[in-house]
Amino acid sequence: MTEKTSLQTTVCVVGGGPAGLVLGYLLARMGVEVTVLEKHADFLRDFRGDTVHGSTLELLRDCGIKQRFDALPQQHLQEMCINFGGESLKLGDFQGVKPFDYICLIAQWDFLNFMASEAKALPSFRLIMQCEATDIISESEQVKGVLATTPEGALEIRADLVVACDGRSSTIRKVLKLPVTNLGAPMDVLWFRLPRKETDPSGLEGRLGAGHMMVMINRGDYWQIAYLVPKGSDAQLRTQPITDFQQQVVALVPYLQERSALIRSWDEVKTLVVTVDRLQRWHVPGALLIGDAAHAMSPIGGVGINMAIQDAVAAANVIGRALQARHILDETTLTEVQNKREAGVKRMQSLQVIAQNRVISAVLRAKGKEPSVPLVLRWLARFRWFRNIPARIIGYGFGREHVDTTLFKAK
Ligand SMILES: Cc1cc2nc3c(=O)[nH]c(=O)nc-3n(C[C@H](O)[C@H](O)[C@H](O)COP(=O)(O)OP(=O)(O)OC[C@H]3O[C@@H](n4cnc5c(N)ncnc54)[C@H](O)[C@@H]3O)c2cc1C
Incomplete structure (x- = not known):
């Protein structure tokens, strides 16, 4: 039988999806020692969201890596149409939206490989693939790390902070038994x-x-x-x-x-399977949950990846600042992350639930009769300023976060 090995890190990120890899990269740019655990051997999983929106393009620009990102195979999307029973109507238009007037369509594995390779070039970043977190280490009612399995055997990762970025089926969420508000999906x-x-x-x-x-x-x-x-x-x-x-x-x-x-x-x-839910509390002493692990998003608008990345930016700013100023990560720090992000998440989920209940449920229930274009939409779609509103919400979300590059260490 193989022995359990252990390692120590400042921040242990569970999950190498969009939230986890971006958080790992940003913390490493801030000089924080960070270890990201990903249960799969690679990022080659199909049928994940494949969109990178304006708020993430801004982040890549601010980090000085957008030029390299732009060299990856991608398409740019500038408008969104809805076709009602054969009649097409343009309802989203990025023309004139600043600073980026498009959504980037890129295979998610290309984006994740890109973030992983940028992060691996930083000295305080470590990525462990095929490493699945199965439980937390808890001492005196404080999370002190995670237990994981790897092909080489069990691994114990002790950390000042665990950040769960392990998606909608989060193991860490289950282990912590955090109360969830389920918003449902039809x-x-x-x-x-x-x-x-x-x-x-x-x-x-x-x-x-x-x-x-x-x-x-x-x-x-x-x-x-x-x-x-x-459903x-x-x-x-x-x-x-x-x-x-x-x-x-x-x-x-x-x-x-x-x-x-x-x-x-x-x-x-x-x-x-579509799930729309959110945690009432995104943290416990020693652990924080972000991205889908804190709030699973509906696929409507394709905003989940960017919401997860916005959480990562907020978390990196707050954690990086706390570590540089006070060298501690307490409950006040973790509450600040939730406070920064929760209102934007709730607003976006509310819009998704309205669209689910008013449009999608009605269409899926309809029998025989083709839907026709509602008059008000036909009228509104004539104006670019109207078409810009959904484009701006989808591209940039609510209360967008900017990375605090003053926290970055010189390379
Ligand atoms: C049908 C559908 C379509 C969607 N389309 C889009 C879209 O077009 N655009 C968009 O922006 N969003 C879309 N979304 C939402 C989007 O996929 C998620 O919101 C987004 O991926 C969340 O990112 P994340 O990093 O929080 O979690 P995830 O992307 O789920 O990443 C979690 C990572 O953690 C790893 N992991 C899980 N458990 C463990 C563990 N115990 N130990 C170690 N690693 C672990 C997983 O392997 C994974 O790599 C869609 C969702 C659905 C359901």
């Missing part, structure tokens, strides 16, 4: 890909039909497609022949007629 999402032709529309388009809804994201030579189904209906749907599903896709997007046959089996269609 839908789950089926994800799949189909080839894209040059003659297809560009950009991002939502398609609404009677009882069906689909969002298509232009990824260059393919469409990444999210097909919304009523819990996935198992029943999968008992039908795949040809029935192909027909439902074509009913919404007729130009996919020939390509729909490329969805050969249900194995090519992944189900993502």
Whole structure:
């Protein structure tokens, strides 16, 4: 049997997703000794959100790494359309939105690999892959670190602070038994890909039909497609022949007629269970939770990654400042992170829940009748200032955080 080994660090970040890697990178830029644990061997997981919004582009610019990021394969999205039963309406427009008038569509593994390689160049950063946190170390009602498994055996990581960035199924959240407010969601999402032709529309388009809804994201030579189904209906749907599903896709997007046959089996269609929830308290003595671990976001607006990164920026500023000024990380510090981020998260989730209840539920329940464009939307969509509002909210969120680069150590 292999022996348990242990290591000591200042901040132990559990989870190498967008929140965890950005937090690790920023703390390392501030000279904080940080160890990030990621349970997988690589970042090559498909069907995660693939968007980087304006607030994150600003962060990359402020850190001086945007030029290198820009060299990665990506597409830029400048408008969002919704197609009601065949009639398309532009409802989001980034033209004129500052400082970045686009959303960047980039494979999430490219973004995570990029952040990991930038962070690895910093002396106080350590990333341990295939390292899964399974429990916390608790002494005198204070979290003192985590226990983890690795291919080499058990690992004990002792830390001044544990930051859980381990996503919506967070182990740390479960172990700490933190109370959760569940906001519910009427839908789950089926994800799949189909080839894209040059003659297809560009950009991002939502398609609404009677009882069906689909969002298509232009990824260059393919469409990444999210097909919304009523919550819990996935198992029943999968008992039908795949040809029935192909027909439902074509009913919404007729130009996919020939390509729909490329969805050969249900194995090519992944189900993502949608959860919208948030913790009432994001911290306990010695531990902080951010990103989806603190508040799972609905896929509406594709804002989850950027909300998680905004949490990471707020946490890095507060932790970096506390360590440089007072050399301690107490409950006041952790409360400050929640106070900075909670109001923005609540506002965004409220908008998502309104969209879920007023639009998505209604469309998924509708039988037979194609939805038509509400008159008020048709009128509002004529004005760019109106189309800029959803673009600004999606691109920059509420109460955006700027990294405090005065805390950065000289390289
Ligand atoms: C259907 C769907 C579509 C979405 N589309 C978009 C989109 O287009 N754009 C967008 O911005 N957001 C989207 N989101 C939301 C987005 O995926 C999340 O909000 C975002 O990834 C949260 O980032 P995170 O770093 O907090 O957590 P995650 O991205 O979940 O990262 C958590 C990381 O922790 C690791 N981990 C988990 N447990 C452990 C453990 N015990 N020990 C060590 N490591 C662990 C995981 O492997 C993972 O790498 C979508 C969500 C859904 C459900």
